[in-house]
Every structure is written in C-alpha cells, then in structure tokens.
Amino acid sequence: MAKHDKAKRGIPSKDDFNAWYPAIVEIADLVDKRYPIKGMDVWKPYGWKAMTLIDTLTRAEMERTDHEEYNFPLLVPEDLLDKENRLVSLLKKAREEGVDPSELRLDEEEGGFKKEVYWVKHAGENELDVPMFLRPTSETPMYTMFPLWVRSHGDLPLKTFQIVNTFRYETKQTRSFIRVREIHFFEAHTAHKDQAGADEQITQDAEIVQNLLHDLCFPAIVSKRPLWDTFPGAWYSTAVDVVMPNGRTLQVATYHHYKDQWAKAFDLKYEDTNGQTQFCHQTTFGMSERMLGAVVGMHGDDAGLIFPPKIAPIQVVLMPVAAHLDHTVAPTIEEMAAQLKAAGFRVKVDNRDIRPGAKHYDWEIKGVPLRLELGPRDIKSGQFVMSMRTGGKEFHDSSELINVVSDALTRTENELRVRSAAHMSHFVIPFPGITQTDGGWQLNSDLEDGKVYEFAFDGNDSDAEILERASGLTFLGDCIEPFAEPRPCAVTGRMTTRRQHLARMY
RNA sequence: GGGCCCGUGGGUUAGUCUGGUCUAUGCUAGAUCGUUUGGGACGAUUUGACCCAGGUUCGAAUCCUGGCGGGCCCA
Secondary structure (H helix, E strand, C coil): CHHHHHHHHCCCCCCCHHHHHHHHHHHCCCEECCCCCCCCCEECHHHHHHHHHHHHHHHHHHHHCCCEECCCCCEEEHHHHHHHHHHHHHHHHHHHHHCCHHHCCCCCCCCCCHHHCCEEEEECCEEEEEEEEECCCCHHHHHHHHHHHCCEHHHCCEEEEEEEEEECCCCCCCECCCECCEEEEEEEEEEECCHHHHHHHHHHHHHHHHHHHHHHCCCCEEEECCHHHCCCCCCEEEEEEEECCCCEEEEEEEEEEEECHHHHHHCCEEECCCCCEEECEEEEEEEECHHHHHHHHHHCECCECCCCHHHCCCCEEEEECCHHHCCCHHHHHHHHHHHHHHCCCCEEECCCCCCHHHHHHHHHHCCCCEEEEECHHHHHHCEEEEEECCCCEEEEEHHHHHHHHHHHHHHHHHHHHHHHHHHHHHHEEECCCEEEECCEEEECCCCCCCCEEEEECCCCHHHHHHHHHHHCCEEEEEECCCCCCCEECCCCCCEECCEEEEEEEC
C-alpha cells in the first residue's frame, strides 16, 4: 500500500540507485534537467540554496585559514595555454626520464584537456585571431596574474580562492551534480616561499576537507593518487572519494602539491630576505557540486532526501493542523516560527490548503530534518508534535521549543553519521587476494559487484596493473590512514602498512 | 573508444511492429468553484502533447536518413 503510494510520486527504490538518483534530484526540486543542453541543469531555488549553504561552509573555512576570495574571468585566450602545455609535456618527459620506469604507464593520454573545452571563436561578425575557451579550471588565468602580484617574500604566502562555474565538454553520460558540463566549482590556489610552506598548506587542506565532511555527516576515503593517475603538472595529488550506494566511488575533492614546477613555467618568483630570486611553491585545492551529489546519495532513502541540518535549506517546517477549527492555531504557529527564526534556524510555515499527510510526504521527499505539527489539541495541552526525518514522532512542551529543536538537529546529525559510517563499512570489504598460477594471476575468489576492496599493497606499477586487470577495478591510491600493523602485500607478499583500495569510480 | 535502446500534454503512459478508423488513451499534476484538513480528500467544470529537419507516400505519431536530446551495456 505505502509502496504503491510512493510509486505514484515516481520515486524508485534506492536499491536501484541508477534510477533513484536522477529521479530524486528532480522530484525533490533540486534541479530541472529539461534545459536543452546535455549536462547543464537549471538549479531550482531549493537545490541552489543547499549548494550555497555548502559554499557558505567552505567560505567560513577559507576565512578561518586566511584565504581571500577572488573572481577571475571566464574566458581564457588560447595562447596562454601554451605555457601550460609546454610545462605539461616537459614534466611528462621529466617524469619518464627521472622516475623508476616501473612507475610509468605507456598509454598516457595525449593532448591534455583541449578536447574537453568549449571554444569561443567568433565575436559578433568577426572570427577571433586568438580564440578563447571557457575555463575548465583556472590555473592558466590565475598563474598569468600571480607573477604580477608577487614580487617579494612579503607578498607570500598568497592564498586565493574562488567559487565560480567552469565548463567541460563531457561526451559521456551526464548525471546531475556528478558529471556535468557546467560545474559549480570551488578552487583554492596558493603560492608559498618554499616547499615547507606548500606542505603545510596541503595539511591544512586535508583538515578543511575533514571539517566539511563532518558538517555534511559522511566519511570518505582520502588517498594519495598513484603516480600514473596524477595530473602531470602536479608533484602529487590527494583525492577524497566518497562511496556511493551503488558501490562506485565519487571523487569530491582533490588537492595538488605543485612544488615549484608551475612557478618555473609561469615565471612566478620573488626576492627573498637575502635579495636572492626564488621560485614559489604552489598548491591547488578543488571541490565542486559533487559534494551535493554525495549528500544526496549518501543520506537519501526510499522516501526521499535527508539533508544534514547544516546545509538543509529548510531545517524545520511548521504545519498548522485544522486551523479553521481554532483561530489561535495560525497565530501560535507564526509565533513559534518567529521564535525559531530569531534563534537562527531556517524555518518554513506550510500554510497550504491541503491535507496534513500530503505535507508530510512533500517535506519527507525534500529531506527537511524536522517537521512540527500544531493543532487545537496541542494548543490545549501546551505541546507540539515533532516528526524527525530520520525517524520518530515525539510530543514536547511548547516552552521547550528552542532546546528541543536544537537538540533534535544535533541528534539528526549524529544519526546520519552513524548511518553513513555503517554504509561505508558495508561497502568497503577486504580483498580476497590473488595468486599466480601457470595460467596467470587468479583471484582467490570472485569479486562482488558494487564493493570497494581494501588491502595492503607495496608493489610497483606492473603489480598494480595485475590487480586492476584481474579485478576490473581502479586503484584509489595510498590511503592516508595506513594499517596499524604491517600486513603482506597482496601481490609481492612484502610486509607493509600501506593501505590501498580498488573501486569502480564515477 | 565500440555496441544497443528510446523521444507523445508539466510528469507518466496507450497507440508505432501491420501508415488511413489518432486534431491521439489512461493515470497524475495544473486551473476554477464547492465541500474538506491530526499521515497522500472528494465532486463538478476545465487547460494541455506526437523532439527538429529532410525523405518515401494519395496519406506519417507510425517507415527511412540526419541532427539534437535521453538512457543502457562493454572496453
């Protein structure tokens, strides 16, 4: 019966995540996908509010860590790209020469991101001499300006960020928030006096990510990406992967340590206290609307979304019941709303002339953490009814309103953290191991679909390739939380604490 | 990168194989009025669609080609 009713709303079961996800983002009114360009959804107010609340958390972290917000132009002239291309091919060559050959893969992609950018080649009636492209990320425009701003050690560290839209011409299947062509993007770019300064920044980035994940109430796997999977411009890259309900991992954040390689390409240098010219060391840190995609996937259930309170566009919805029978209901509920607003909560009064049940279902779909009901009965008893989106219906005294709501939002956060931790341990399981036989490498048992496999690994690139081939999965890299005790490497058998994961990535 | 499927009111769906009886069906949503309101209300009235461009044909939602859009599978 209940199932049938839900079917009317068109929400598939979350077990069928590939159907649930695209349906829920539209039914919950986060986006409208009908804009006639693939991968460019219209943000509806409810979805945009959630995104801007995530941005607000991000901005608070940036403020805390002394980054300053900039806003760079959207268009980049093609010739600026030459520096970057030269750098990348140079670094690629250097890597091929300087690095243990076993760390190399032969099939590295060519041509950088030229294939995946949008070009502006005309202006009015004229064809442009120098075509421009829409930023897919802002290294090039930013590092064109940085040398103009950095002259002395006193100008460092330079800590910048911006929250803007970037563009990538995705040809694959697109998915709201997860793979889109116009990306709501956060990027922090910093320049430091030396490598230690950049190292410190990377540590700080890791901390910022953990703070955000705490507010969004889910865990992630943080890994140093394997060298073969690292952007050639980076010295090393650290990625933050969330495990979605279908077992695929979603990379929601990355931070790169660039060392001084970009500074050399873009001539970003300063004069130190000894009057010597030095190259800067740089980092970048990127996140995107994928964070919202992770929130949707991680916390939602068969009844709809569940927003973590910190980013819930509406934290508390108030529903008058049978207000026509008692004329004190409407003013009382307005008074409650006013109290809650004054206490800093995001509140909505649902005055719609529909049955209370319909309201409950609506706000459940939209993932509002708390629903308060007030009717004539409650006015008499001096109480109100509170339904929690994570489950449970409670009666409380009206005098306790603020405390009850505040406490219930905290309980919601804790419950979401418990659930997402359980979710994670359900999906991340030990790797069954692999054995070399006469016929080649054989998995010790078949792998389950939709799981992330965890194991100790200390091999080289060809060892890694053996595992990727045999499993059909991809290496996430060296987890920043190694095993407490050494274990035998899955391929070489050498004892190691290096924790690694194989997963199917988005 | 390779293969496959799909496109009908806001959403969903029938009709497409076998061209005409389809200015197009049901559900849902929307609008108006009335009765209603403690977990998806009911009645009456009503608005609203064949993705785009070519082609085949006396005749195309239906067949063919291309574009755009959506989705799936494999690498």
